[in-house]
Amino acid sequence: MSTSTVVPPRKRLSEGLTVTQKVFIRSRNGGATKIVREHYLRNDIPCLSKACDSCQEIVVPDASNQLPKFVLSELPQPLPNGIGKHYVVLDTNIILLAIDLLENPDCFFDVIVPQIVLDEVRNRSYPVYTRLRTLCRDSDDKKRFIVFHNEFNENTFITRRENETINDRNDRAIRKTCEWYASHLTKHGIKIVLVSNDRLNREAAQRKQENQAYVTKSLFEYVSLLPNAEDIKDLIPNTDSTELSDNKDEEGLSEFVFPEYYSTARIMGGIKNGVLYQGTIQISEYNFLEGSISLPRFSKPVLVVGQKNLNRAFNGDQVVVELLPESEWKAPSSIAMDSEHFDVNDNPDVDESEELTDKTNSIIISDKQRRLLARDAIHAQKSKKVQPTARVVAVTRRSWRQYVGQIAPSSVDLKNGGTQNVFVILMNKCLPKIRIRTRRAVELLDKRIVISVDSWPTTHKYPLGHFVRDLGGIETVEAETEALLLEHDVEYRPFSKKVLECLPKEGHDWKAPADLRDLEANSKDPLLKNRKDLRDRLICSIDPPGCVDIDDALHAKKLPNGNWEVGVHIADVTHFVKPGSAVDAEAASRGTSVYLVDKRIDMLPMLLGTDLCSLKPYVDRYAFSVIWELDDNADIVNVDFTKSVIRSREAFSYEQAQIRIDNLEQKDELTLGMRALLNFSIKLKNKRLAAGALNLASPEVKVHMDSETSDPGEVEIKKLLATNSLVEEFMLLANISVARKIYDAFPQTAMLRRHAAPPATNFEILNEMLQRRKGMSISLESSKALADSLDRCEDPKDPYFNTLVRIMSTRCMMAAQYFYSGAYSYPDFKHYGLAVDIYTHFTSPIRRYCDVVAHRQLAGAIGYEPLSLVHRDKHKMDMICRNINKRHRNAQFAGRASIEYYVGQVMRNNESTESGYVIKVFNNGIVVLVPKFGVEGLIRLENLTNDVNGAEYDEVEFKLSFKDKNSGKIRDVYVFDNVEVQVKSVLDPITSKRKAELLLK
């Protein structure tokens, strides 16, 4: 890309503003385009140092009339070796490599990020860019990061020279910035330190300036200068290119070599020609050496089997794959395999070479043949058991984040006090071990630690990473809770000061005005006059016992015309959480509250969630009310939405409410209303089921905690009362009514929730099992047919069988998802599980962000207040939906993991024999579900029999026959079999993870 460089003319427009042209060549789709853009240079860009007095005079306010804040301290941290007080200027490679380190509160203060670096970071990795931006925004007093717009400053802007590459030019721009800062701040005695891992850049800096106006250091050198260097050195990312050790990590190399990734050009060409495919890889839960990729061209996922074929892909990475020749197509493996038990004895220092068949590389296939192969592959998926397989040829986007794990004890040399390489086994079973270098290996044994993955060079069998921090001892409640929150990417830190500042100043003393027409109150809140006073209605709330964030309350009142007025009142969160405020941004990013067994991670600060918004009894609260007129058949005559003020008369638990309704002595108006609600709810439910709503099941259990010691007591299967369904029915009704209303008002951006019909392929295996074993089948024609066929799956001898089938079909379902209405056409809005054409979430704004958006949209739809732009913009709604879908999923997983942990703790104390069901049969084991604890576990063949080779696996009959360990007789185990298993909780010696171990009796 060398151009005959004509230096673009600069033209002075006015005092302090010059214009020039930026000329560059962009190649896209094979063509080259010359791009000319205007580029304005100015003299009003401040250095943002508090020490500087000249820059104070040049600053100008921005669009909201705010002057820039001067952030960099006048007394920055001093360094030894004659450097003294200093500011740091970062190079791009440091930010991309060590963003974790930059975020560390104990190092990197007073940092200048040149704009050119920021731009480069943004082009290379957008997530890192966002983190850097957050760091600059939120680090006012503590870390003091700023962005300096060197490209727009007339003193630091440079034009590209002839034959200079763009990278060299950018490096020069960074050095120019350093020079400018150094000379700008000399009189205040503040030095500039340029931190860069690019040796050429550092050398150029040293060559250029003999007088050493500023200092250059590599990351390692810089960290070594810090007073707390010893602690921080462990946190420096581990890559082969860093000059951490000059011996170049020789021990880490081995003969085991992964195939190199294809070049970008080849990938682009391949994808275009249809010989390479791009998709997200999903590693099998049971076998970490087997992945699958869903590709739009293929009806079923394509398999990727084996370490070499996976080629360094992580679970969730976006990868490019190439089909393997037909001779290597396989059936999905029926072997279960964990990374923790695989190659346990690998030495982190010497990677031994692996004997993997490497035929693929020797076979050369032309593009034409590949296309034929693809056709065969699609055909094979439809007809045969053998599945086409593929291999990864490139990873386009890494899903790397921070992971929780623990050091594999076998990899630690206890006598070695210095730095050593050790393996970290991650909690997520689908991921490989990570190799890290640390000095504290011995100290960190038996601790849960957080690590971050840095790179995976072809010559290493395992990826390289570095230690981030330790969470505490294994099996301690704090460490385990934090680990599981981190693993599921749940934000659990306390709310920041900026968020808390958004709350009402009155705090807990906030009160709804006694009179809505009060002039003073109206002048403070101009929208107050649009609120309806519903304090005369007999409203009550029904929730689980001990609930403090009460989202919803209900009332029913007989109307003179014989119909009923039924109201659902939802906490008016959006009165307090205004769009664009810090608390809104925080809630949007958290997306949902997370419920763990012993802990709740709130989406909104406590003051709102449990007090001001919560519809507590006996006090006035703001609410958003949906009020229907229902006739005796529970058909809607009329519906009305309004913001209101309510006063809940009583907060019931499900049980209390049930008792009150059942007690025929009680004849007061509130109870009569509740009885009416119950009657309506039964009618509503029947209607819903008649329309084909599904009644699915999950093996949900609840852990009882000892109230004093907060030790887990016993495990109980969740019970359902009629009052549960009372509340649920009205919430569903409210959600549906609101969904219709907001879709009507905002046809393009309404926040909705859909549940797609499951593809038939999902049910194939389950249906085959049912057919073979029980002679039953599940129909997928419609949700009604599915519901009916599920009802028919009864085993007269075993009442639990029906629930088991429901549990298993739940797993075949698609996940429901949030979306904005412009994303799908109306027929696709359908909620399959509930059998309604349109649905949203409106009723729990305290704990879900979707509901907050729905509230705002409904307020806009009824003309209460204009809807914020954010919720009228498709692109922004898309971002919100994506985030809350992800958060919702993570919250569910975190909740389940928490239950799993506590169930493990309960079982630890009492070993027992329970009845369980076989739900999957593998070549080398069976998976058993124990309903009482809601746990399932794999029983390996080794634990079933002494004669592993004598076992027979019949995949048509879903049968495993083996010689029983105890009796010595041949035993056949089929899927769906009810078996007695011994349940105990064991600590896995390698992963130190407690899990249920099942043994067949």
Add this chain to the structure above:
Amino acid sequence: MSRLEIYSPEGLRLDGRRWNELRRFESSINTHPHASDGSSYLEQGNNKIITLVKGPKEPNTRSQLDPNKATLRVTTNITQFSKFERSKSSHKNERRVLEIQTSLVRTFEKAIMLHIYPRTMIDIEVHVLQQDGGIMGSLINGITLALVDAGIAMWEYISGVTVGLYDTTPLLDVNSLEENAMSSVTLGVVGKSEKLSLLLVEDKIPLDRLESVLAIGIAGAHRIRDLMDQELRKHAKKRVKHASSN
């Protein structure tokens, strides 16, 4: 979606301007004295526009003849090389171009004293040599200058500018990158007043933000009017000097 930092937290736009700054504005008039009765060449940022005014003259066809006032006609030639990528079509009868022409005619019908030129036609020809966003505003400015050069009686200057709205920040005089990334409004402002002869809203824009957008747009248009005025006076001085020396 583009991942550009349209408006940085430090208050700078993609090209280094602040929110309320116009692009480079350079103009000259009477550039094509032989080809037309009035002409102008305008550079507003990287928009480069030649405008030629012919008339008042006898209409070509009878249908263009109006006994009470002059007929105004605008033809726009958006050249194939005006954007970064050469376009294949000539843009001649494109809907978008026809729409631009109609709105330009409407804008200037009110500003020109058409009634003093009955039974004539005023033909305006615009050639866009290069475009970089906010083209409509630049077209208005170019036409105003050329009309003045042609000596056609007008009530006031019309100055045009495009204002974008990025989140809650209005950005004055958007370039093509900005225009593609957000919704924008084009104004044609009458002289130094707050009267609009054109308000072109082609994207969705929240009503509650429109006021601040209009405010900065009007201020920007007034600034453009002053720049045009300066140029005209400079030119006039030269002409007068030239004439007197003869």
